[in-house]
Amino acid sequence: MIQASGLRKLYGDTVALDGVDLHVREGEIHGVLGQSGAGKSTLLRCVNLLERPTAGTVTVAGQDLTALRGRELNRARQRIGMIHQHFALLSSRTVAGNVAFPLEVMGVPRAERERRVAELLDLVGLAGRGKDHPRQLSGGQKQRVGIARALAGNPSVLLSDEATSALDPATTQSILALLKRLNTELGVTILLITHEMSVVKAVCDSVAIMAGGRVEESGTIADLIRTPGARLTREIFPLPEPAPAGSITLTFTGDPRQPVVSEVVRKFDVELSILGGAIEELPAGPVGRLRVALTGDADAALSHFRDRGLLVEVAA
Template sequence: MIKVSGLRKAYGSVVAVDGVDLHVREGEIFGVLGRSGAGKSTLLRCVNLLERPTGGSVTVGGRELTALGDRELRQARQGIGMIHQHFALLSSRTVAGNVAFPLEIMGVPRGERARRVEELLDLVGLAGKAGAYPAQLSGGQKQRVGIARALAGRPSVLLSDEATSALDPGTTQSILALLKRLNRDFGLTILLITHEMDVIRGVCDSAAIMSGGRIEEAGRIADLLARPGSRLTEELFPLPPAEPGSVTITFTGAYSGRADEAVVSQVVRKYDVDVNILGGALEEVAGVSAGRLRVRLTGGESEAALGYLRDRGLLVEVAAR
């Protein structure tokens, strides 16, 4: 649904996005993770050409946006909704007026606008707030207005620019649940940027890590978890530094639904090894149980034990001595 090829964006001598390739499948939630200054927001704004790229191409829904003229681009943008970090609501307009605003620009008749606004406010849980003003709303309610406005033109793609970073944890979870429901019920393709690992963990099917204007790694989360040396796995499941000879066991998508099996006990009994647990974490990621365990194996048939774990579909990495 979204294809970014060789994307570059420079502001004078400062390169914010440097040769980025990104592919987002139709109907998935794709998260771009990175620290402040990584180039995430610039990348997102290049996807709908709010920022005109210095080089490369952007294709959304089969249309190369970077090849369109102004009029065609305005039309194409109607299929792309955007949610902003700080809501970007018009303070002088009511909730209903904010949601109706893009429909007015699109020339939708008044009666149809009113019906659509009512439908959208009900969808995001704000049916009783149509006449309220932004100053009367909580942060979570403001963001729900922003989401309703982004959906006004019935887009197939939704872009989210740090949509939860200004919200408390409880409100963040409710907004993420809403995005997940919109993705599921309407088949929306969602590209979101965030610096919060909980966002990636909670709703994303695929992810990329961005640093210094470049993508360091990208792919389906289940595939990244199964990739040796994956930075995303390190970020999702931080462990103490690996000691020489220590073993890191990652429960990946290949081991889906069995992450709570007593594999360590099985190894101890079967291969007569001693297991010293150095650290571990287990989480629900991309809809499956996944996690990492760092251990030291001594005695018995240690090599055979490692082979057994690999045969069970686990990623096993041994730190160099």
């Protein structure tokens, strides 16, 4: 659904994006994770050509946006919804007026606008609030208005720029749940910018981790979890680093109740000490990471772990 290739963006002598490639599959929630200054918001604005990249191409739904100008680009942008960090609502307009605004720009007749606005407000849980003004709403309600407005033109893609960073934890969870529901029910592809690992863990199917204007690693959550040395795994499960020499870190997916550790102790001449670990429930399913120390026939035990599908990493 979204394909960016070789994106560079310069602001004078400052390199904001340095050869970024991005691949977002249709119907998924793809997170772009990084700290301030990593280039993630610049990347988002390049995806809908609010910022034109210095070099590289951006293709959305099979259309090369970097080849478009003027009206053609504006029409292509109508298929891309944008959710802003600080809501970006028009204070002089009602809730219904804010949601209707992009429909007015698109020239949708009034009766159809009113029907669509009512439908969207019901979808985001704000039925009956259309006559209110933004000042009468909580932060979470304002963001729901922003989401409804982003959906007004039936986009195939939603871009979310730190949509929950201005919200409290409980409201953040409700907004993330709404985005996940919209992704499931409408099939809309979501590109989500965040600096919070908790957001990635809650809703993302795949992720790109950025630093210094570059993508350090990317892929589906499930694939990265199974990749030796993946930064994503270390950040989801922040075990003490560096790992003690000779210690073994086991990463596993699927049912955490499988008695893999006890099998090894029973079957092989080993003693096992647990040094740390955790289990997280991710959109791809439960994932666990366990650090252990083994004494005895370690080679046979490690072979058994690998045969059972665990990622095994031995600290040097």
